[in-house]
Amino acid sequence: GKFVIITIDGPAGAGKSTVAKKVAHTLGYEYLDTGALYRAIALYLRDKKVPPVESDEMRTALSNVDIHFEKERIYLDGRDVSAEIRTVEIETIVSSYAKLSMVREKLLEIQRKLGSLGNIVADGRDMGTVVFPEAILKIYLNAELKERAKRRWNDIKASGRDLSLEEVEVQLKKRDEEDSKRKHSPLRVPDGAFVIDSTDLTADQIAERVVELAENVI
């Protein structure tokens, strides 16, 4: 392609979005948050009372949806849903919609289009395997479950919610399992990816390493 694509895949809470944003900022690229797309679709279908099973109703709903980013905020039919998609409620349902090929095909189109408009750092679950297999640099960011749960729990507390660390850990584990075991585009280490364990590293340290790797290939 004409543009540089860097992908960052990994389980929930590994620090992908923080690292991806820093790398994009350093290199002057756009950040593509594909988890936000899946969250927005889950919110959209839930609000329309379309259950997570493929149906004609779902196909019609998906063909009518308008999702776009503007300055790292996400808009659903013109409404800024950036905060609403981060709730625990959406996190408990998002994987059940994300496993459907009807949903993934719709988002594949949107993601590839966004990848054709400029240099990007894209994070998600299938960036290096399915959406951008041609990416010049692929990262797989992982961390121990306990550490990922702790990070997620801190975010949740900061948003004013009261959930125990144990509940957060159980939920995170369940979501990772659903994302890893599904038939379509499961979470995998892409061929040729650099695997980084973020358990004992700061986001700045990881971002620096990714920028170094990028500078060697672009």
Ligand code: C5P
């Ligand atoms: O990264 P984030 O936690 O925001 O992703 C939310 C959910 O969206 C994931 O748990 C997964 O079910 C789905 N997702 C996906 N493929 C991607 C990005 C996210 O299936 N590329």
